[in-house]
Amino acid sequence: MEDRFAGIREFVLAIDKGSLTAAAAQLGLTGSAVGKSISRLEARLGVQLLHRTTRKIDLTNEGEAYLVSCRRIMEELDQTESFLATGHREPIGRLRIDLPTTFGRRHIVPPLLDLAARHPRLDLSFSLRDQAVDMVSEGIDMAVRIGTLGDYPELIARRLGEQHMVICAAPSYLARKGTPATHTDLFQHDCLAGWRRTVKPTWLLKDASGVIAPHEVPARHELPDGDALLYACLSGCGLAQFPRWLAGDALRSGALVQVLSDISGGSMPIHVLWQKTWHLQPKVRVAVDMLVDLAQANPNVFDAR
Known part of the structure; x- marks a missing residue:
């Protein structure tokens, strides 16, 4: 029976490390073995994931889209294994957050960094921009939006203020x-x-x-x-x-x-949004709960009336 997960770890690690050789060193394999594993993955998918040269590797468009899904799967697995090992839902892994530029810089980034300081296994990646983004395709776990929301069935929204x-x-x-x-x-x-x-x-x-x-x-x-x-x-x-x-x-x-x-x-509503999944990851839950508490404690910022 074909292993649908074969090659995924090698593929993600090669991108993270920047080369097949560096990925192989971490996995205790040869560069040739890592390359063959990724090639078999590409053959199974029927698409090319990487552009390979003698000096570097680059993602194809299909590779960029697949990488987002692979990261999400691996992070979900890490979360589940941590829960089974520790018996509690500790927020771990990388939380990718998209924020409005000025509002995010002033009022959301500092408390989220404080949150991460209380949870050593929680890592944060911020993007600051005032344009709407496709959270699913860009692998964004959570976003804060100011303005009327469209109809996005794949997302859940919680109103924070105005x-x-x-x-x-x-x-x-x-x-x-x-x-x-x-x-x-x-x-x-x-x-x-x-x-x-x-x-x-x-x-x-x-x-x-x-x-x-x-x-x-x-x-x-x-x-x-x-x-x-x-x-x-x-x-x-x-x-x-x-x-x-x-x-x-x-x-x-x-x-x-x-x-x-x-x-x-x-007036424009302020919402926090996250992707709809079969269960809410602890890293997302703790961040959403923090923002809800923050909004209630800061009526001047969130214009609560």
């Missing part, structure tokens, strides 16, 4: 340029916005009928992330629309002043 938007300016800017009173006034002001490659700068504003929707604004400066936008606003460069979790400290200290509160607004 992001509420405010328009702010530094007192020095308002003293120099005046305080806007209407949406039309914005066209006489210096507006700051996040930079997007293909989308014109917009803010969430309430129209005459009370509906909140994106409205184009004349952006003098476009900046790459929330921290850069906050710095520019604090420096008196113009008006900016921020989530309250980003502007809150500056508003409370008086470093920023809220304006246009009657037309500014809009």
Whole structure:
């Protein structure tokens, strides 16, 4: 009977170590034996997983997709063996987490690193980006998302809170340029916005009928992330629309002043998501539980009302 797992360990280890020789050294085999094992795996699958040269190996497109599944299988096996050996569900293995850039850097990365410090066998890999990703194909175990979620039957979501938007300016800017009173006034002001490659700068504003929707604004400066936008606003460069979790400290200290509160607004849900599996791995469970507790303990960050 054909062994469906034959060659998988050699394949993953060759990628992790960067060569067949290094993988062979760890496994106590010859480089030729590791190469033949991977070749038999490729023959069984009917696809090429690796590009081999005399100096290095590279993944094919099929190899990249297969590697994600292989890693997940091996990590699930490690989790199960640890549970059987220790009698408790200790979080072990690598947890791959995708986060919104500024929110993740400020509010999610630090507590997750603290969590990992309490669990020595838990390793973390972070990616920070503001675009939605395919969690399954990229092997992401857990993600935090701000905004309305699509229909993803392969994922589970837990609501953490909301992001509420405010328009702010530094007192020095308002003293120099005046305080806007209407949406039309914005066209006489210096507006700051996040930079997007293909989308014109917009803010969430309430129209005459009370509906909140994106409205184009004349952006003098476009900046790459929330921290850069906050710095520019604090420096008196113009008006900016921020989530309250980003502007809150500056508003409370008086470093920023809220304006246009009657037309500014809009809220977006904040969720933690993870892949739907037959059982929830301890590494995912402990991280999700930590984020739920974090949201409840930090209403200023998660805008709990």
